[in-house]
Amino acid sequence: MRKLGRREWLLLLLLMGTLAVTSLLAARAFRRAAYWHEHRDERIRPWMSVGYVAHSYHVPPPVLHQAIGIEPTLHDRRPLKEIAAQQHRHVDVLISELQQAIIEFRKSHPPPGGPPSLNGGNFR
Secondary structure (H helix, E strand, O other): OOOOOHHHHHHHHHHHHHHHHHHHHHHHHHHHHHHHHHOOOOOOOOOOEHHHHHHHHOOOHHHHHHHHOOOOOOOOOOEHHHHHHHOOOOHHHHHHHHHHHHHHHHHHOOOOOOOOOOHHHOOO
16 A cells, blocks of 8 residues: 555545535534424414524514514514513513414415424414
């Protein structure tokens, strides 16, 4: 077996680096997919953002923004409790409005992967 030259070592290092980055990105994608699979139709909580609720329930964010009377803005990560406080309303009222909007949206747009579960009865 012959010794590797400088060029071969460089190519080997590049290959190893590419494999490491690819592995990290694949692991990250798998973790995200597993997370959202487990958090589908999650009970709406005051710490959640409108975007989080939209992602969990597979509802477009503008539908939920309209339901609670706020302008859709890019990357709005305010929790529901903060939005409710800014609107001088109780967070439970805001959550009820989101739930009603989800129900109305799902009447004509069933979620992917089967019939709507509305969190198996935890949709309060």
